[in-house]
Amino acid sequence: MPELPDVENFRKTAQKAGGKKIKEIKNTGDQFSDKEVGSMNERLKNKWLETTSRRGKYLFMHTDAGETVVCHFGMTGEMEYAGERKELPRYSKLQFVLDNNHSLVYISKRKLGKVEIVDELEKYIRENEIGPDALDIGPDDFTAFIKGKNSMLKSALMDQSSISGIGNIYSDEIMFQAGLHPGIKCSKLKDKDIQNLYDTMRSVLETTIEKGANPENFPENYLIPRRNEGESCPVCNGEIKMIKISGRGTYFCPSCQKK
DNA sequence: GTCTTTGTTGGCAC
DNA sequence: AGTGCCAACAAAGA
Numbered sequence A: 001m002p003e004l005p006d007v008e009n010f011r012k013t014a015q016k017a018g019g020k021k022i023k024e025i026k027n028t029g030d031q032f033s034d035k036e037v038g039s040m041n042e043r044l045k046n047k048w049l050e051t052t053s054r055r056g057k058y059l060f061m062h063t064d065a066g067e068t069v070v071c072h073f074g075m076t077g078e079m080e081y082a083g084e085r086k087e088l089p090r091y092s093k094l095q096f097v098l099d100n101n102h103s104l105v106y107i108s109k110r111k112l113g114k115v116e117i118v119d120e121l122e123k124y125i126r127e128n129e130i131g132p133d134a135l136d137i138g139p140d141d142f143t144a145f146i147k148g149k150n151s152m153l154k155s156a157l158m159d160q161s162s163i164s165g166i167g168n169i170y171s172d173e174i175m176f177q178a179g180l181h182p183g184i185k186c187s188k189l190k191d192k193d194i195q196n197l198y199d200t201m202r203s204v205l206e207t208t209i210e211k212g213a214n215p216e217n218f219p220e221n222y223l224i225p226r227r228n229e230g231e232s233c234p235v236c237n238g239e240i241k242m243i244k245i246s247g248r249g250t251y252f253c254p255s256c257q258k259k
Numbered sequence B: 001g002t003c004t005t006t007g008t009t010g011g012c013a014c
Numbered sequence C: 001a002g003t004g005c006c007a008a009c010a011a012a013g014a
Helices: A004-015 A034-044 A121-127 A139-147 A153-157 A168-178 A191-210
Strands: A022-027 A049-055 A058-063 A068-072 A077-082 A092-098 A103-108 A114-118 A241-245 A248-252
Touching: A004 A049, A004 A058, A004 A077, A004 A191, A022 A034, A034 A092, A034 A114, A068 A077, A068 A121, A139 A153, A139 A191, A153 A168, A168 A191, A168 A248
Parallel strands: none
Antiparallel strands: A022 A092, A049 A058, A058 A068, A068 A114, A077 A103, A092 A103, A241 A248
């Protein structure tokens, strides 16, 4: 689930804790050792959470003392804001208890995500090769990036070090809306295709963020709610096909998306 | 049992 | 050296 629009949603959730003090971090699952959570507490206890930001699929929570809590959600992570409840959601791994006794809960079903505390965020971004956010990159940089790729279009869109935030699901939607075949070589795209792709990328991301990253609320002509083999294309009613591209299931409409 | 899954990484091939 | 591609990771659901 967590690609750019989902993480943007989590960021808004985390922002509810803005202006609150961290009372304590509780180890509520089996992902982190007590030692790890202990050192998180050493760093963060009694610090104030101020702003939040996001780059690609990474969520950053900034404290008043200049630390950044970096959250990545892997394939199945979530962030939830909980009131004074007794019961934690299933698979919750960390609970940031705030001074109003509400809490921010980091949830991860498959333990593939990470939470760490970082002093120099710029350095962290460099070391982890988190490319410019897909909503921040300008049209000229985007064009240069696509032209510089020898891979298939789908792999390029998912290359987090060049442009961050787009994963398997949303790349399918962007290519569907742009009418481009996922397996086309980037080098074969014309300037006008690339401009169209850029505009489409922005519009898909902005639209899905606005819809709370919930496929049920996506526009009629979106692929994501029908992203299964054999379903019918929301535009031409043709059959949706699945192919593998760099090992990932890729869904597309062969008649709307031609090479 | 088997197979698939939204992300990232390490290693292999070119 | 740089790129591109895929298996592996963990765990659950179909």
